[in-house]
Each structure stands twice: as structure tokens, then as C-alpha cells.
Amino acid sequence: MALSEIDRNLLERCLARRPGSWEDFIDRFLGLATHVVNHTAQARSIKLSAADRDDLCSDVFLAIVKDDFALLRRFRGQSSLATYLTVVARRVVVRELLQKKTLGRLSLGGVRDPETNGNHEQRINDRDQVERLLSGLDDNEARIIRLYHLEGRSYQEISTAVGVPENSVGPTLSRVRDKLRQAGV
Numbered sequence: 001m002a003l004s005e006i007d008r009n010l011l012e013r014c015l016a017r018r019p020g021s022w023e024d025f026i027d028r029f030l031g032l033a034t035h036v037v038n039h040t041a042q043a044r045s046i047k048l049s050a051a052d053r054d055d056l057c058s059d060v061f062l063a064i065v066k067d068d069f070a071l072l073r074r075f076r077g078q079s080s081l082a083t084y085l086t087v088v089a090r091r092v093v094v095r096e097l098l099q100k101k102t103l104g105r106l107s108l109g110g111v112r113d114p115e116t117n118g119n120h121e122q123r124i125n126d127r128d129q130v131e132r133l134l135s136g137l138d139d140n141e142a143r144i145i146r147l148y149h150l151e152g153r154s155y156q157e158i159s160t161a162v163g164v165p166e167n168s169v170g171p172t173l174s175r176v177r178d179k180l181r182q183a184g185v
Contacts, residue, residue, distance in 0.1 A: 007081035015069055026061065029085055033060045036089040046097060059096045060089045091154070098152030133180060140164065141176045148173055 003011075010028060013021035037056045041048045048056070064071050064085075075084050134142040143162055147153040148169070159166035 003077040003079070003081060008077070011072060011075070011081060015072060022065075029082070030057065032082055032085060033057045033089050036060070036086055037093050040090055040093045041097065044097060052100075056093050056096055060092045063088065063092045095152040095154070137176060137179070141172060144169060144172050145176055 007028075010021065010025055014025050034053065034057055037048070037053055037060070041053075041056075071088055075081065134145060137145065140162055144158055144164075147158045147161060148155075153161070155166050155169040158164075158169050162169075164172070
């Protein structure tokens, strides 16, 4: 489906920063963002609280306005705006879920934080074990694993941060996982 005239006008108004355009944009796409958040969490068996859902929707819209609407400026109109925003929202939500889960910041629909349930020592021991495993890798490999698995970064972000070609990030991750499997991890 091609870009509709309504969405084309809304996009142009937002990029031109016309009064009320951002509010219209949010009104039009808040339901889509909420759906993507709910669906992505459900697909990963994560139960979200209302606060987590709101935070993730906010993260989606913050990503859209970041760097003077860079994501909207990159939109080429080869699909509907809703399709493009669905892909963008899903990527943002997955990254945030991974990061928040890793950092223990999801309330998981009212389930108490593991630190308050007596699991704090286990989390410290697990983190120590991860650090020991990563210490056996070369610096670039360890950094790529940390960025991808612990921080939820994209291949492009990892490429920029580590200074390796984007198309070598995936093979590096596979190679390191194989090393860890062979080491009995």
C-alpha cells in the first residue's frame, strides 16, 4: 500500500513543525504504537504493567522525534506510513525490552523486582559469571557481545561503536556463541 494523501500531509506538517501537527501525529499513531508494544511483549511472554506500556510508547515517539525527526525524514514513501512506523516501533520496543529486562527495570505487570525477592545475590553471581566468560574473549568480541546481548544495540550501532563493518557483526556474534558453546557454556 502506498503512502496515503492524509499521511503525506501529516508527515509534511510534522517535518515543517506546523502548530498542532505533532499532536495530530500522536492522535493518529498512538493506537498503533500501543498495539506494537502489546504484541511485541506478548510474543516474548512479557507481561507489562500500564506504566511499562506507557514508557515503551513514549520511547517509540521519542525515537521518532530524535535528531529533528530523523526517522521521519528517512521515510521514502514506498509503503504506508503505518507500515513504516510499525517496523520502527517494533525495533524500538524490542531494544528497550531487552535493555530494561537486562537492567531489571521492567515491573513485569506487578511482579516484584527480583532484588526485593531475595535474588539479588544470584543476579550478582550470574553477572560475575558472564563477566568471567567475556574475559576469555578478545576485546572486540566481548564488546560486541555486551553491546548486542546486554545493551540490546542494533548491528548498525555496534558497527559504529566498535569500528567494524556492519555486515561482520552477525558472523562475529555467531563465532563467539560457538566458542562459548565449545567451552561448555
